[in-house]
Amino acid sequence: MIISERKPLDEIRKIVEPLQRFFLIGCGACATVCKSGGEEEVFQLQEWLIDQGKEVTGSVVIDEACHLPRTGRDLRHHKSAVQEADALLVLACGGGVQSVSSQTEKMVIGGLNSVFLGNVKRFGQYEEKCSLCGECILNETAGICPVTTCAKGLLNGPCGGMEDGRCEIDSELDCAWHLIYERLKQQNRPGVFARRVPAKAWSKSCKPGRHQLKNTGR
């Protein structure tokens, strides 16, 4: 899930200040779970804008704002409200904001900051486990990703800053390599420690990413 959080209201206030009418867009997927862009947050933002003396021409929570055709369809359903607005204010991740901006000529304002691809630990608490690097090493690292969960993304073991199994950047954080070591030992296999891991192919996560499902002809 994409973890997102609302931008500070002061920042949003400065952007909306010269404008008057807004169409609001939320996202029914990640931003709803993160409580940053669901029905409730869209409604709160609407109330806030009205308090600021602004008008809201309408709103929609798109099922998944990262879905380009669905976003286009939802905007067409609200065509007149969209047309009346000076700008579309979007409470979705950066992907969602760009789905909207690709489907309209109108000014689009993003109301959230996207933070990371996160796992839900418990309600409201998220952890980054995967950084979508394009070259997965998890099968050798006992299912713990050093690219993401080691602060330096080291591939051949811990740095000199590890202390008592904790990370040098934050003593609350486990050292990824300590976790990998303990887990592999428990599973009685050498895993990644059996080899010197060569430099990573960052070309595998070259931006902007593109992916086309291939017909495997199975």
Place this chain on the structure above:
Amino acid sequence: MSQLEKKLSDGVFTVTAEVAPPKGTSVDAVVDQAERLCGITAVNVTDNQGANMRLSALALASLLHQRGIETVLQVTCRDRNRMALQSDLLGAAALGIENLLLLSGDHSRFGDHPDAKPVFDLDSVQLLDMTAGLMAGMDMVGKPLDGTPYFFPGAAVNPVAEPFELIFQKVRKKVESGARFFQTQAIFDRVGLERFMNAMLPLNTPVLTGILLLRSAKMAHFLNDHIPGVHVPESVVARLESAADPFAEGIAIAREVVGWSREMCQGVHLMTLGHEDRIPDILAD
């Protein structure tokens, strides 16, 4: 062949020290400081140490080299990707620098540019591999070099960190990747050093013990609380606390670690933080 390589190869007890480039272009003071170091084989030049932006380590190492001072160029993976690292190492070789200390580097979050993007395109093992490749006349993608550099590459280790097996697997990898010597994190623990040196025996790679001159108990507490990988044991802190002259006690503690190193290791790396004039006292038998 550098003096450092020669002495370590000949089994002569070797002493190195370190200087930090200035924040700015005024290099005279640090050049003077390096020139005043006596009884030292080579001077480490730190690379944006503690993730604080300073003048280029390569530039200062070159200036010292021009004045006849042998250096150990520290190179970290924090600020440069593999292309920049390779071109800097080729540049270092062209400027006459042979000794390298190849490190991961402290995370940018610790330093004065916490918003900088931490690079870590390579880790220290891969940096050693890359250096070995350059020495074999090839860049990282296998293209031949016009002019092959020669280096004496070293690596760092925290020999008293736990779990030892996890730490030591990386030491082994570093040796396989071409590390010719090790420089340790600051050590105050004789038993820990002994365990490490015993494990090092089959690897046949010289070790310089890191020795940090403690000035006070306050400094020891600061190191324990804020510097990753440095641990000053309670017994040492207690000695500094009860000493009438804590600085003199700090020198005595450093001298003891030099003594253990003379028994067990191949040399010492002194971190005296501006008290280079006390090096003769630290090295006194």
